[in-house]
Amino acid sequence: MSEFVDQPAVSFRQGTDTLLRRxxxxxKVFRTVCMLLTYSSLAVLxxxxxSVLWSSLSRLAPDFLTNHYSMNPVRCGILAGLWxxxxxxxxxxxxxxxxxxxxxxxLEEMAADNxxxxxxxxxxxxxxxVPSIVYGILGLSAFRPLMISLQTFFDGTRxxxxxxxxxxxxxxxxxxxxxxxxxxxxxxxxxxxxxxIASQEALRAVPSSIRVASLALGATRWQTIWxxxxxxxxxxxxxxxxxxxxRAIGEAAPIMMIGVLTVASMCPGGIETPLQLLQDPISVIAxxxxxxxxxPVEIYDWSKQPDPQDRFTDVAAAGIVVLLGVxxxxxxxxxxxxxxxxxxxxx
Amino acid sequence: MxxxxxxxxxxxxxxxxxxxxxxxxxxxxxxxRNLNFYYGDLQVLFDVSLKVPERSVTALIGPSxxxxxxxxxxxxxxxxxxxxxxxxxxxxVESQNIMDPDVDVVLLRKHVGMVFQxxxxxxKSIFDNVAYGPRVAGERNRAVLADLVESCLRKAALxxxxxxxxxxxxxxxxxxxxxxxxxxxxxxxxPKIILMDEPASALDPASTxxxxxxxxxxCASYTIVIVTHNMQQASRVSHQTAFFFxxxxxxxxxxxxxxxxxxxxRTEDYxxxxxx
Amino acid sequence: xxxxxGSMSDWFSAxxxxxxxxxxxxxxxxxxxxxxxTTGAIVYVLLSNAVYAPGDKTAFFxxxxxxxxxxxxxxxxxxxDRGRFGIWxxxxxxxxxxxxxSLVSIPAGLGAAIYMTEYAGPRxxxxxxxxxxxxxxxxxxxxxxxxxxxxxPWLLKPVLGLLNLDVSIFNSLSAGIVxxxxxxxxxxxxxxxxxxxxxxxxxxxxxALGSTKxxxxxxxVVPAALSGILAxxxxxxxxxxxxxxxxxxxxxxxxxxxxxxxxxxQTMTGFMVHASTGDSAxxxxxxxxxxxxxxxxxxxxxxxxxxxxWILRRYREEYQ
Numbered sequence: 001m002s003e004f005v006d007q008p009a010v011s012f013r014q015g016t017d018t019l020l021r022r023x024x025x026x027x028k029v030f031r032t033v034c035m036l037l038t039y040s041s042l043a044v045l046x047x048x049x050x051s052v053l054w055s056s057l058s059r060l061a062p063d064f065l066t067n068h069y070s071m072n073p074v075r076c077g078i079l080a081g082l083w084x085x086x087x088x089x090x091x092x093x094x095x096x097x098x099x100x101x102x103x104x105x106x107l108e109e110m111a112a113d114n115x116x117x118x119x120x121x122x123x124x125x126x127x128x129x130v131p132s133i134v135y136g137i138l139g140l141s142a143f144r145p146l147m148i149s150l151q152t153f154f155d156g157t158r159x160x161x162x163x164x165x166x167x168x169x170x171x172x173x174x175x176x177x178x179x180x181x182x183x184x185x186x187x188x189x190x191x192x193x194x195x196x197i198a199s200q201e202a203l204r205a206v207p208s209s210i211r212v213a214s215l216a217l218g219a220t221r222w223q224t225i226w227x228x229x230x231x232x233x234x235x236x237x238x239x240x241x242x243x244x245x246x247r248a249i250g251e252a253a254p255i256m257m258i259g260v261l262t263v264a265s266m267c268p269g270g271i272e273t274p275l276q277l278l279q280d281p282i283s284v285i286a287x288x289x290x291x292x293x294x295x296p297v298e299i300y301d302w303s304k305q306p307d308p309q310d311r312f313t314d315v316a317a318a319g320i321v322v323l324l325g326v327x328x329x330x331x332x333x334x335x336x337x338x339x340x341x342x343x344x345x346x347x
Numbered sequence: 348m349x350x351x352x353x354x355x356x357x358x359x360x361x362x363x364x365x366x367x368x369x370x371x372x373x374x375x376x377x378x379x380r381n382l383n384f385y386y387g388d389l390q391v392l393f394d395v396s397l398k399v400p401e402r403s404v405t406a407l408i409g410p411s412x413x414x415x416x417x418x419x420x421x422x423x424x425x426x427x428x429x430x431x432x433x434x435x436x437x438x439x440v441e442s443q444n445i446m447d448p449d450v451d452v453v454l455l456r457k458h459v460g461m462v463f464q465x466x467x468x469x470x471k472s473i474f475d476n477v478a479y480g481p482r483v484a485g486e487r488n489r490a491v492l493a494d495l496v497e498s499c500l501r502k503a504a505l506x507x508x509x510x511x512x513x514x515x516x517x518x519x520x521x522x523x524x525x526x527x528x529x530x531x532x533x534x535x536x537x538p539k540i541i542l543m544d545e546p547a548s549a550l551d552p553a554s555t556x557x558x559x560x561x562x563x564x565x566c567a568s569y570t571i572v573i574v575t576h577n578m579q580q581a582s583r584v585s586h587q588t589a590f591f592f593x594x595x596x597x598x599x600x601x602x603x604x605x606x607x608x609x610x611x612x613r614t615e616d617y618x619x620x621x622x623x
Numbered sequence: 624x625x626x627x628x629g630s631m632s633d634w635f636s637a638x639x640x641x642x643x644x645x646x647x648x649x650x651x652x653x654x655x656x657x658x659x660x661t662t663g664a665i666v667y668v669l670l671s672n673a674v675y676a677p678g679d680k681t682a683f684f685x686x687x688x689x690x691x692x693x694x695x696x697x698x699x700x701x702x703x704d705r706g707r708f709g710i711w712x713x714x715x716x717x718x719x720x721x722x723x724x725s726l727v728s729i730p731a732g733l734g735a736a737i738y739m740t741e742y743a744g745p746r747x748x749x750x751x752x753x754x755x756x757x758x759x760x761x762x763x764x765x766x767x768x769x770x771x772x773x774x775x776p777w778l779l780k781p782v783l784g785l786l787n788l789d790v791s792i793f794n795s796l797s798a799g800i801v802x803x804x805x806x807x808x809x810x811x812x813x814x815x816x817x818x819x820x821x822x823x824x825x826x827x828x829x830x831a832l833g834s835t836k837x838x839x840x841x842x843x844v845v846p847a848a849l850s851g852i853l854a855x856x857x858x859x860x861x862x863x864x865x866x867x868x869x870x871x872x873x874x875x876x877x878x879x880x881x882x883x884x885x886x887x888x889q890t891m892t893g894f895m896v897h898a899s900t901g902d903s904a905x906x907x908x909x910x911x912x913x914x915x916x917x918x919x920x921x922x923x924x925x926x927x928x929x930x931x932x933w934i935l936r937r938y939r940e941e942y943q
Contacts, residue, residue, distance in 0.1 A: 010441045010458055010539075014451040019485045020835075024453070027837035031742055037734025038743075038751060041811075044804050045758045051773045052765070102654035110648055111655070123659050129858070129928035130921065131865025133892050134665060137917045140899060141668040189661050196658070222644045243760075250762025253867035253892070257899045296764040296868065303768045303872050313772050320765050327760060428830060430744075457833035467828035470847050470941070480832040483842060518941075529828070536833050 052324075056317035064318050068265045069298070073311040076302075078319050083267040084180070084260075084292035085249055085326075091184030091288060092191065092248045097241055099188070100195030104237075107196070108203040109225050128193035136257025139186030144258060147182055151175040173289050178259035180268050181288040186258055187248045194247060198240025202233040235341025242334040246327055252296035262301040264293035295323045357582050357606045363563035364404060366603040368586045373400030375439075376540055376570035377422060382436035384417055384426070391417050395436075395596045397589055401539075404562060404571045406581035406602065409591035410617065415574050418591065419542050422572065423459040424452045440540065457484065460538035464545040466525035468517035468532075473500075473509050476517045476528055480536035495535055503531035504561055523554025530561065541565070543573040547580065559584050578618060582606045590614045669921060672914035683911040692915060698878040698889075700898070700912040708912060710919055712878040716795065716888035717920075720870055721863040723799025723884060724806060728859050731803070732810025733852065739811070740818045741840050752812075759808035766805050767872030770797040775873070783885065793875025793887035801873065802866050806859040813858065817851030817938065818844060851938040857931035861924045867892040891920045 015021055059073070067077025107124075111117040154173035162168055206229050214224040230237075256262075269287035271277050277284070302316035360366050377399035384392035392414045399405045407415040417426065424445060426432045437444045445455055457480070469476050477496040478486075486492060496513070500506040505527045509520070517528055526546060533541060543562075547555040562571060562584045575581050581588055582602060589599040590611075598611045609615045616622055676682035684692070687708045695709025735755065739748050774797040779790045790796075821844050829843040845852065875887030876897055889897070898913040 010454075012441070012443050012445060012450045012454045012458070014449050017451075017454060020451065020453055023483075023485075023835050023837070024451075027835040030837045030841070031738075034734045034738035034742060037731050038738040038811075041731050041735060041758060041804065041807050042751075042754050045754065045761075047773070048761070048765070048769050051769070051777075055772070099654045099657060102651045103658065106648075106651035106655045110651060116656075120655050120659055123662050125932060126925060126928055127658055127662060129861060129924060130665070131867065131892065131924055133865065133867045133895055134669075134917060134921050136899070137895070137914065138661075138665050138668050141672060141914075142664055192658065192661070220640055220644060222647055246760070250760075250764070252762070252764050253871075253896060256896050259899070262900065296762055299764050299768065300868060300872060303764075303771060310772075316768055316772075320768060323762065324765070327762075331757075331760065423831065425827065425831065428827065452830075453833050453835055456831055461828075461831035463824060463828060463831075465824050467822070467824045469825065469829070469843055479829075479842070483832070483834050483838040532832065 049324075052317045052320050054317075055314055056321045057314075059314040059318040060321060065322065069263050073307070073315050076312075076315045078295060078298060078322055079272060080261075080264040080267050080293050081295040081298040081319070082322070083271065084264070085294045085296075087180045087268050087287050087292065088183050088187060088255070088294055089245060089248050091180060092187040093241075093245050095184060096188040096192050096195050096245070100192050100241070100244075101199045101237060103192075103196045104199030104203055105225060105230070108200050109229060110221070124193055124196060128197060131253075132190045132251055133253040133257060135186055135190045136254035138189065139182055139254060139258040143182045143185050144177065147175050147177075147179065173286070175289040176291040178255075178261065178291055179289050180292045182258050183255045183260060183292065183294070184288070186254045187251065190251060190254050191244045191248050194244040195241055198244055199233075199237045202236025202240055203229065205236055206232045235337055239334045239338045239341075242330060242337065246330040246334075249294075249327060249330070250296055250323065252294065252300055255294060256297060256300070260297055261291055261293040262297055264291070264298075266291070268292045295319060295326075299323065357603065358579050359583070361559050361563035361583050363566060364584055364586060366582070366586060367601060368403065373403060375399060376401035377572070378439040379418075379422075380437040380439075382418070382421065382434070382438060384414070384421060385433040386429075387431045391594050392421075393594045395591075397596055397599060399540075399570060399572055400587065401570045402566060402568065403586040404566045404573060404584050405587045405589060406585035407572065407574045407589050407591060408576075408578065408581045408617070409597075410622065411576075413591040414594040415589075415591040416544055419544055419572060419574050420461075422540070422542055423456045423461055424450075425456075425461065427452060457536050458538055459540045459542060460533035460536055461542040462526070462529050462533055462544065462546045464548055466522060466529050466549070468520065468525050468528055470516065470518055472514045473517045473520070473528060474513040477532050477535050479532060484536065496531075499531040499534040500528075502534055502565070503527045504557060504564075505531055521554075523550050523557060526550060526554070526558060527561065530558075530565075534565075538569070540570045540572070543571065545574055545576060548576060555580070578620075590617065592617070665921065669914055669918040672911060673918045680906060681911075683908075683915040686908060686911070687915075696880050698894075700894075700909040702908050706908060708915075710891075710916065712880050713889060713891045713894050713916060714919070715880055715882075716874065716878065716893070717864055717890040719795045719884060719888060720799045720802060720866075720874060720890055721860055723796060724803035724863040724866075725856065725860055727800055727803025728805075728807045728810050728863075729856055731807045732855070732859065733814055735807070735811040736814035736818055736852075737840055737845070739815050741836065741844070755808040755811055758804070759812075761805075763805065763866060763868040764872070766801040767798075767869035770801040770869060770873035774800055779885075788885060790885045791875070791887050793873065793877070794885050795874050795888045796884040798870045798873035798890075799884065801869050802863045805866065805869065806862050809862060810855045810859045813855035814848070814852045817848045817855065817935075820851075820939075821847045848938075850934050850941075854931040854935040854938065857927050857934070861927035861931070864927070865892065865920065865924050867896060871896045891916045895920075 064077045065082065066079055067075055068079055070076040107117070107121065154170060154175065159167050159169045210228050210232060211224055214228045219227070268290040269283045271283055271287070299316050299319040302312045302319060305312035375398040379395060379397045382392055382395040383390060395418060407419060409415050420426045421434060422438065426434070434446060436446065438446055440459065443450065469479065474496055477499055478492045481492060481495055497506060500509065505524060508524060517525065520528060547558045550558065559580060562573065565571060573584065585602045587599065588602045588605040590597045590605065592613055598605065598609060598614045605614065606618060609618060671677060671682070673683045676685065692708055692710055695707055696711045697707035697709050698712040699705060699707040739751055743751060775790060775792060775794060779794070779797055783790050825843060825847060826839055829839045870890045871893040874890060874893060876889050876893060877887045878889040878894065894916055895913050898909050901909065904910065
């Protein structure tokens with residue numbers, strides 16, 4: 001290489017090097033392309049929202065929320081799906097949250113590093129990638145037969161002795177194919193990996209100093225977990241769990257498999273208004289065993305309606321607006337939980 | 348020799364470094380004038396002025412957090428990469444003020460190379476690591492690249508160890524080899540000035556030794572500014588030493604003078620290990 | 624043995640505590656083990672209906688040979704002689720949609736990941752991340768509607784119509800596009816994590832060698848993160864393969880060897896929805912074929928996910 005003095009005078013001024021000018025132009029183009037790619041995804045989001053909203057306007061009225069399905073698109077409403085999704089999510093949450101958070105606590109706080117635990121961990125990450133429709137097959141083939149045998153038990157002819165004192169008649173319950181309970185059991189399996197992983201992350205974010213401090217004060221392992229770790233992780237767990245449960249509202253594939261109604265003119269348990277629920281709380285007992293439909297299933301059905309004038313398009317769009325509205329409320333709740341917790345706890 | 352008069356023991360220098368060299372006869376490769384530097388509202392450098400003679404080694408010493416690394420990183424505008432930093436004053440390289448907004452940092456950094464504390468080989472082959480700089484600068488000719496890679500690896504005293512495995516991953520090299528690879532990689536962009544930020548602090552004594560000898564060889568053709576925590580190292584490899592303390596340049600002078608008869612009490616205290 | 628300074632009652636309560644803890648521990652272990660049970664149940668259900676049925680049922684592959692399933696290019700799941708059970712029409716339909724989706728999601732997702740890590744300031748990122756999460760949270764059925772009612776009639780038909788191409792109402796292209804948009808946030812967030820984990824020192828070293836920002840991103844950071852990025856592509860592909868509702872709505876229900884993305888096709892998932900919603904009897908061949916398709920889908924996605932996980936693990940080891 002040439003010596004120091006032989007070198008021509010160097011200039012650092014911008015634009016003196018033509019090759020570099022081209023390289024900097026490349027860099028600028030690249031940056032712009034990346035930016036356009038990023039914002040194009042958001043633009044699609046905007047167009048999607050806009051077109052759905054636009055199309056929904058003709059059907060979006062209060063009676064859309066209170067009407068049942070109708071062959072006439074102008075009168076068709078989402079009431080059955082709204083109640084169906086409500087009960088489905090309620091039961092799904094009731095099943096998946098305790099099991100999911102429990103699993104996470106075990107895996108993060110208690111588990112030793114043995115073969116079985118490693119198997120659970122590996123299995124969990126793979127389970128999260130299983131397409132939701134596969135869980136539907138499980139619901140269809142395992143939970144439905146289970147319900148059928150349950151049906152023979154609840155046929156109204158049996159009674160049991162309680163401590164030899166009372167004879168309690170087992171009430172007659174009509175357990176339908178494609179009931180809310182089967183749907184919720186199936187859906188629980190779908191979201192369980194997400195609930196577990198989200199809870200694990202929240203638990204992992206709790207600094208270990210809290211655990212050490214509590215153990216050092218003589219608390220047992222479980223006391224430490226129950227009184228210190230879980231309360232500290234609760235906002236994180238709540239946020240993750242809410243988001244996971246909201247997945248269950250939008251999922252249609254697994255419950256389509258178990259034979260959910262696509263066209264429904266009834267709500268589970270016959271409950272159509274909150275008032276009715278207050279007046280006759282006992283009717284809730286029938287809900288888990290009743291047939292149902294859910295909002296995304298109805299939207300699927302409306303989208304596929306062969307209507308020459310495309311009038312069901314607007315109904316489907318209105319259904320989507322309601323579905324997205326519900327999801328937005330839930331997501332906002334999760335964000336509020338996160339924001340409030342963030343203010344209170346600072347590590 | 349001044350060594351004998353001094354209470355301080357100064358280790359022998361590496362080959363090629365004359366610590367009594369009168370650097371005032373050299374023209375300045377870097378001329379910093381009244382440099383102030385801020386991280387947000389926090390000022391970390393105060394009115395630093397320093398001349399770095401060309402084809403010599405200047406060591407920057409001082410306790411942790413004294414601003415010597417920050418100072419080094421202003422010399423090729425590396426601090427531009429950190430948000431919220433601000434700089435006033437002037438710094439002349441090749442008689443151009445590199446603090447000017449119309450200076451192109453890409454051109455500047457080609458001229459002012461940098462070697463970091465942690466060796467940072469790219470997860471590519473040894474050849475591709477060294478050829479990286481010329482390639483991004485537009486060199487496509489394979490023969491030219493191969494020559495350049497060989498000459499740079501030779502200069503970095505690494506050629507003999509890696510010539511038979513140029514196309515294997517650089518990540519497989521030892522720590523000391525990786526650091527010499529990073530030096531070779533810097534040489535390949537054909538800089539005139541090389542900044543070294545504690546280049547040997549993560550290495551074992553044998554590797555450190557090799558790096559120091561390498562510095563001694565390189566200073567015949569390059570201007571080197573080195574930040575080091577290791578006082579012995581500063582005294583071994585540098586012609587000129589600058590002592591930084593709390594963001595100010597306390598004293599600068601020929602290395603032998605700084606280490607044997609420092610003009611400032613703080614310098615002497617630091618060098619004799621009374622603090623730092 | 625009583626501890627020093629402790630009374631007997633302390634000791635008993637400690638013992639009670641320990642038993643209490645064992646119960647809790649066992650209970651929580653059962654919760655965690657449930658996930659393994661789920662996998663076992665899925666595998667059992669698929670195998671017992673597709674491969675070998677216990678009892679008096681007949682499994683799918685006891686009626687249809689594996690050879691026919693893997694070699695026939697026709698899919699007509701009906702009883703009798705007219706029945707044809709080759710997986711290829713469904714598999715090709717699935718692959719076509721998944722490939723089209725990758726063509727959309729890979730540039731969009733990677734571009735977004737690079738933009739968010741390398742260019743966007745903290746405030747812009749704080750805006751972009753939730754927006755992408757929002758996109759990821761939109762239910763699949765909504766994307767199906769969007770494909771069928773917007774993408775096909777308002778985008779594909781007019782644009783491709785200019786080229787004199789005939790676009791069917793149901794087509795793989797629209798399904799692939801919306802599935803691509805759906806999985807873009809997945810690639811963006813996974814790749815972003817991976818790119819972010821490339822050490823800062825590597826970027827600085829590249830800058831110090833006279834790189835432009837483009838050189839740093841595309842010649843150092845992205846190559847360094849390549850395996851992790853690849854893993855995110857695979858994960859997104861597997862998600863697209865398993866994607867159901869959007870595809871069931873937009874791609875249609877015509878199981879042909881899909882070669883033309885402008886025509887309708889049927890995917891594996893689309894067929895499964897179709898088969899389960901029809902009124903065919905539980906042991907009809909159409910129902911049973913669903914399990915064979917299910918097992919194919921399960922194995923395919925599992926395989927892709929395992930490869931992706933393996934790559935990602937190796938990548939993480941490299942930088943730790």
